Amino acid sequence: MIQVKDLxxxxxxxxxxxxxxxxxxxxxxxxxxxxxxxxxxxxLRCLNLLEEVTSGEVYVDGESLTDPKIDINSIRxxxxxxxxxxxxxxxxxxxxxxxxxxxxxxxxxxxxxxxxALPLLEKVGLSDKARVYPxxxxxxxxxxxxxxxxxxMEPKVMLFDEPTSALDPELxxxxxxxxxxxxxxxxxxxxxxxxxxxxxxxxDRVIFMDEGIVMEEGSPNQIFEDPQNSRTQSFLSxxx
Amino acid sequence: MEVxxxxxxxxxxxxxxxxxxxxxxxxxxGLFFGFIxxxxxxxxxxxxxxxxYGLSSVYVEVIRGTPLLAQILFIYFGLSQLMDINMxxxxxxxxxxxxxxxxxxxxxxxxxxxxxDKGQMEAGRSIGLTKGQTMRYIIWPxxxxxxxxxxxxxxxxSLKDTSLFSAIAVGEMxxxxxxxxxxxxxxxxTLTMVCVLxxxxxxxxxxxxxxxxxxxxx
Numbered sequence: 001m002i003q004v005k006d007l008x009x010x011x012x013x014x015x016x017x018x019x020x021x022x023x024x025x026x027x028x029x030x031x032x033x034x035x036x037x038x039x040x041x042x043x044l045r046c047l048n049l050l051e052e053v054t055s056g057e058v059y060v061d062g063e064s065l066t067d068p069k070i071d072i073n074s075i076r077x078x079x080x081x082x083x084x085x086x087x088x089x090x091x092x093x094x095x096x097x098x099x100x101x102x103x104x105x106x107x108x109x110x111x112x113x114x115x116x117a118l119p120l121l122e123k124v125g126l127s128d129k130a131r132v133y134p135x136x137x138x139x140x141x142x143x144x145x146x147x148x149x150x151x152x153m154e155p156k157v158m159l160f161d162e163p164t165s166a167l168d169p170e171l172x173x174x175x176x177x178x179x180x181x182x183x184x185x186x187x188x189x190x191x192x193x194x195x196x197x198x199x200x201x202x203x204d205r206v207i208f209m210d211e212g213i214v215m216e217e218g219s220p221n222q223i224f225e226d227p228q229n230s231r232t233q234s235f236l237s238x239x240x
Numbered sequence: 241m242e243v244x245x246x247x248x249x250x251x252x253x254x255x256x257x258x259x260x261x262x263x264x265x266x267x268x269x270g271l272f273f274g275f276i277x278x279x280x281x282x283x284x285x286x287x288x289x290x291x292x293y294g295l296s297s298v299y300v301e302v303i304r305g306t307p308l309l310a311q312i313l314f315i316y317f318g319l320s321q322l323m324d325i326n327m328x329x330x331x332x333x334x335x336x337x338x339x340x341x342x343x344x345x346x347x348x349x350x351x352x353x354x355x356x357d358k359g360q361m362e363a364g365r366s367i368g369l370t371k372g373q374t375m376r377y378i379i380w381p382x383x384x385x386x387x388x389x390x391x392x393x394x395x396x397x398s399l400k401d402t403s404l405f406s407a408i409a410v411g412e413m414x415x416x417x418x419x420x421x422x423x424x425x426x427x428x429x430t431l432t433m434v435c436v437l438x439x440x441x442x443x444x445x446x447x448x449x450x451x452x453x454x455x456x457x458x
Contacts, residue, residue, distance in 0.1 A: 050362055077368025087363035091381050100377060101367040146363075153367055 001026045001157055001188050002047060007056035009042055016042045018212035019056070024157070029189045031199035031220075034209035035235055040192045043209065044159050047190065048079045061156055077105055080150030080158040084165050086142040088134040094121070094145050095130040101153045113152075120148040124178050140171030144178055151182075158182065160191040196239055200224055208232045248429040252420045256430075259416030260437055266330070266412060267399045270337025274398070275391070277338060278345025283375075285350045296346065303343035309404050312336045316408045329410045333402070341398045348390045352383040385456055392449040396442050413437065 002024040009017040016039045024030050032040045045051040046058060049065050049072050058065040060075055089097050098120060099113035108116070121127050124144035134142055143163055150158060160179065164172040176198050183189055183202050193199060199206050199220055206223040208216045208231075216229040224240070227233045284296030303311070316332040356379050364374030406415035417434045421427040 048366060050366065073365075073368050073370050076366055079366075081363075081366035083359060083363065083366075085359055087357070087359035089360065089363070089378050089382075091385075101369070104373055104377065105368045149367065 001028075001061060002190070003057075003059040004043075004047075005057040005059075007043070007046060007058060008054045009039075009046055009051060010054045016212055017046070017054075020209075020212075020214055022207065022214065022217075024188060024190055026188055027186045028204045029183045029187075029191065029202055030205045030207060031203035032190065032192045032207045032209060033194070033196070033199060033235075034215075038209045039212040040209045041161050044161050044190060044192050047157075047159055048076050048081055050081070073105075077101065077153050078156050080153060080155035082143070082146050082150055082158065082160045082163050084162040086134075086139070086146045086166075088142055088146055088149070090134050093131055093133055094126065094137070097134070097145060098149045098152045101149070105153070116152050116154075117148070120151050121145075123151075123181070124148045125174070138171055139167045140174045143167065143175045147175075147178055147182075157188045157190065160189065160193070162192050162194065164193070164195055194239070196224070196236075208235065210235070248424070248426045249433055251424070252417065252426075252430045252433060255416045255420045256413055256433055256437060259411055259413035262330075262410065263399065263402045263412040266333045266337055266402045266405065266410070267395070269334045270402075271341055271395060271398055273334065273338035274341035274345055274394075277342030278349050281342060281346035282349025282353065285346060286353060300343045300346050303340055304347075308336070308340050308401055309407060311340055312404055312408060315339070329405075329408055332408065333405045333410045333412075336405075337398050337401065340401070341394055344394055344397075345391065348387050348394065349383070351390075352386040353379060355386060356382050388456070389449050389453045392445060392452070396445055399441060400438065 002022075004020055004022040007017055007020040008015065020039075020043055022030075032043065034040050042051055046053050047060065047065075053066055056066075061078060063070060063075060065072070065075065088094075089100070092100065095114065095117055098117040099108075099110070102108040102113040102116050103110065118127070118130065121130055124147055126141060126144055126148070129137065129141065129145070134145065137145065147158075147163075163179070164175050167175065172195070176195065179189070179191070179198070180202050191198070191203070201220075203220050205217060206220050207214055208223060208227075208229070210231050216223065216227060216232045223232065224236065227236055281296045281299055284292045285300065287293050287296070312332070315336050316327060316329065319332075320327045360378050360382070361371075361374055364378045365371070369377070402412050403414040405412050406418060409415060413434055417427075417430045421430040424430070
């Protein structure tokens with residue numbers, strides 16, 4: 001589904017990604033962990049070109065993102081993204097947030113778009129919030145709306161950029177539950193996270209990044225129970 | 241009643257009100273075009289394209305760095321000479337307000353759009369909207385709300401600026417007053433009423449704007 005080959009990304013002189021190789025298969029849930037500043041969010045943002053790639057190649061769904069002829073908007077509509085700070089559109093109701101993409105990109109009528117949005121709202125447990133504005137929602141509810149908004153475009157892959165980091169601890173559970181449900185339905189997911197419990201339980205594979213490279217990767221069991229790399233060991237000893 | 245109507249304060253009113261019509265016409269028409277100019281230039285100031293950015297910046301700096309009276313004379317006399325035409329005074333006046341206010345509105349637009357969280361653009365792009373669609377459906381509606389108070393301010397400023405058109409004999413309120421008291425020798429009474437008429441528009445506008453500002457909480 002996603003192939004990454006020798007991906008480099010620099011901001012000015014600062015090289016944040018120093019040659020990443022990775023592959024994400026269909027229906028796989030890959031969790032990316034690592035200390036702050038390790039480049040894991042930048043890596044994720046390169047997968048839908050929110051960050052321009054400095055060198056290397058990224059293939060999504062068979063198409064090369066670095067090909068200048070690529071229609072990036074079409075790729076982005078197939079790759080969902082959920083942000084740490086939700087980024088809901090505050091001037092639109094919850095329902096309008098979710099239906100915007102289907103209406104403007106897929107050309108759905110209001111009724112068609114609502115037929116897509118309402119079941120998604122039910123799925124994230126917020127059917128009663130369709131007509132309210134985001135400001136009246138809690139952080140956890142906002143993030144669940146953001147997930148529904150992404151799903152409304154029927155993406156083939158979902159990228160999560162620390163989706164629970166900005167939430168009060170008691171609100172994390174609901175968001176993680178939605179993500180678990182999604183994983184069990186077979187959604188391909190790449191999750192940058194500090195939730196080691198989630199990575200252990202839901203992840204098919206865990207990638208540990210530090211200083212712009214992939215230090216170690218393997219099944220959650222391998223990474224959490226028997227890490228080989230000394231940096232992985234020291235990181236995990238601090239967070240577990 | 242008779243005494244009041246015959247007072248030197250009331251007698252110029254028909255002339256002044258006639259002038260007020262022009263004052264308002266120039267202000268509204270000028271700001272209408274000024275907003276269009278300002279919207280494009282303001283976005284131009286945020287463009288990554290160096291040519292568009294440069295052009296917008298030069299325009300804004302030139303207008304903001306020169307006095308309006310000079311701009312008015314330049315447009316009415318200078319442009320007429322250059323293009324060898326006889327520009328209608330009203331056209332010159334509306335053009336001058338549009339070009340002048342456009343530069344200030346450009347800064348209002350730039351500031352408002354710039355103040356919208358970067359994540360909004362990212363969220364729009366990540367669901368597959370183009371840059372233009374994201375601007376239109378997501379950034380602009382939010383930014384526009386934040387523009388309302390400063391645009392109201394600009395309305396008050398431009399309204400007062402129209403008095404400068406008396407320099408090219410456009411029949412706005414101040415010009416009407418000048419021609420009136422030239423024959424009656426009552427400049428004190430006449431100009432008092434001019435100020436009263438301006439204030440009757442500007443003070444309610446300011447009060448209204450303060451209320452909007454509080455409601456928007458920006």
